[in-house]
Amino acid sequence: MRKRLQDSLLLFLSNQTFQNNANEANKALKLLVVGKLLYENNLEIIAYKCLVKAETKAIKLEQFSLLNEIYSTRLLYNHLHQKENFDELSAKFISNQEQLNNEAKLTIAYAQLRKELEKIIYKGDIIDLETLLQSTMNQYNISLDSILTYKSLVQILDIANEYAAIHQNYELVESYIESTYQFLEKQAQNSEHHLYYHIQILYYLANFSFRNLNFTQSFSYLNDMYNLMEKQNRLYYSTFYQKHQLILALNFHFTNHSQKALEIIENASKTLSKKVDLSIINDLQATYTMFLGQQQNKLALKEMSKLIHTDSWYEKKVGLLWTIRKNLMEILIHAQFENIDFALTRIKSFKRRYKSYLESVKETKVIDYVVLVEKYVQQPTVLENKTFQEKIEKLQNSTGQDVFLMSYIGWLKSLHTQKTPYEITLEMIKNKSE
Numbered sequence: 001m002r003k004r005l006q007d008s009l010l011l012f013l014s015n016q017t018f019q020n021n022a023n024e025a026n027k028a029l030k031l032l033v034v035g036k037l038l039y040e041n042n043l044e045i046i047a048y049k050c051l052v053k054a055e056t057k058a059i060k061l062e063q064f065s066l067l068n069e070i071y072s073t074r075l076l077y078n079h080l081h082q083k084e085n086f087d088e089l090s091a092k093f094i095s096n097q098e099q100l101n102n103e104a105k106l107t108i109a110y111a112q113l114r115k116e117l118e119k120i121i122y123k124g125d126i127i128d129l130e131t132l133l134q135s136t137m138n139q140y141n142i143s144l145d146s147i148l149t150y151k152s153l154v155q156i157l158d159i160a161n162e163y164a165a166i167h168q169n170y171e172l173v174e175s176y177i178e179s180t181y182q183f184l185e186k187q188a189q190n191s192e193h194h195l196y197y198h199i200q201i202l203y204y205l206a207n208f209s210f211r212n213l214n215f216t217q218s219f220s221y222l223n224d225m226y227n228l229m230e231k232q233n234r235l236y237y238s239t240f241y242q243k244h245q246l247i248l249a250l251n252f253h254f255t256n257h258s259q260k261a262l263e264i265i266e267n268a269s270k271t272l273s274k275k276v277d278l279s280i281i282n283d284l285q286a287t288y289t290m291f292l293g294q295q296q297n298k299l300a301l302k303e304m305s306k307l308i309h310t311d312s313w314y315e316k317k318v319g320l321l322w323t324i325r326k327n328l329m330e331i332l333i334h335a336q337f338e339n340i341d342f343a344l345t346r347i348k349s350f351k352r353r354y355k356s357y358l359e360s361v362k363e364t365k366v367i368d369y370v371v372l373v374e375k376y377v378q379q380p381t382v383l384e385n386k387t388f389q390e391k392i393e394k395l396q397n398s399t400g401q402d403v404f405l406m407s408y409i410g411w412l413k414s415l416h417t418q419k420t421p422y423e424i425t426l427e428m429i430k431n432k433s434e
Helices: 002-020 024-040 044-061 064-076 086-123 129-139 150-167 170-186 188-211 215-229 237-253 258-270 278-294 299-304 311-317 320-336 340-360 364-378 380-384 386-397 403-414 421-433
Strands: none
Touching: 024 044, 024 064, 044 064, 044 188, 064 086, 086 129, 086 150, 150 170, 150 188, 170 188, 188 215, 188 237, 215 237, 237 258, 237 278, 258 278, 278 299, 278 311, 278 320, 278 403, 278 421, 299 320, 311 320, 320 340, 320 364, 320 403, 340 364, 364 380, 364 386, 364 403, 380 386, 386 403, 403 421
């Protein structure tokens, strides 16, 4: 009985999805299904018209697998249409087969790269991603210029984003911003048919620009992204809303509009939908905690306590790098509000759990940073030590322009002044931008 109920529910869901989904790809699929049915019932003229309409829609959408089925069906019944050019139709079929094959190779390459990235993010494996990226492309004989589509561009940007996050350096993907923008300009007339991918691309561009301190450009991409989210009766609004609001809040926060940033995060956290990824939920909570902590607001302790899961859980569900950043923030917040014993316990736990990994990926500056924090927590007067101050400056010069790394350094530098970590971080961002 349980199996019959499950099968009935699956059938019901598939029928409902097919009936209610009004996007262009689904319309093309419906035309294909109807066309086949009409051919089987000897209504070849109407069937032919259905398949031609389906082809037009599928071409615009770059739905190569759907086109493959359309051309295959038309070839099967080509003998019923004397006026249709067989050679021309065959050439379309063969050309589409090449596109389909290229797309398949790119999918395999992307899957392989994602698998290797997971090893870095979740297991701490050491992989030279640049070499891997190039060897994977060569292995499958992929030329990105010849197969660049909205979908493939999203896959490329996804890999680029993970790569930059691992190295904490978004300057590495700066070249992608210009080339992606050029692609969007060329494909402007066709963008409506690729709404989901277009929104995703703008999200990546907004994030890249933010991490490279180009806040004006990031705001611009976010505005374009929101306008697209409003289209097609807000089809993808709930899917992207929290992602959009998170980047928007970060931009406001680091451009000295802290109150506005807090309001955005609070509102976004109140309107969570079922479509929101677990990583975004945790990002919203961690970001809200960071905003409060940078302004020395004791509410940060309460918000920090809402991140209740163990390190192992966060490593598995959200990622190793995210968990490391969360641990660092927890140490700083408790040290800031003089929970000395707890801060020292977390520092020891951090070094025991992550030191070997950080050393193996050549991120020893994180360990150096934790050692400096530990020295301060154990003996606050060390701030007056010239050698200690020089180590902070040396660490600052090695962080590049990553806004989050600057936030950590800003916390240490603020201890020697009357300013908040937030004020020091804003000064550092201003100096970097200039």
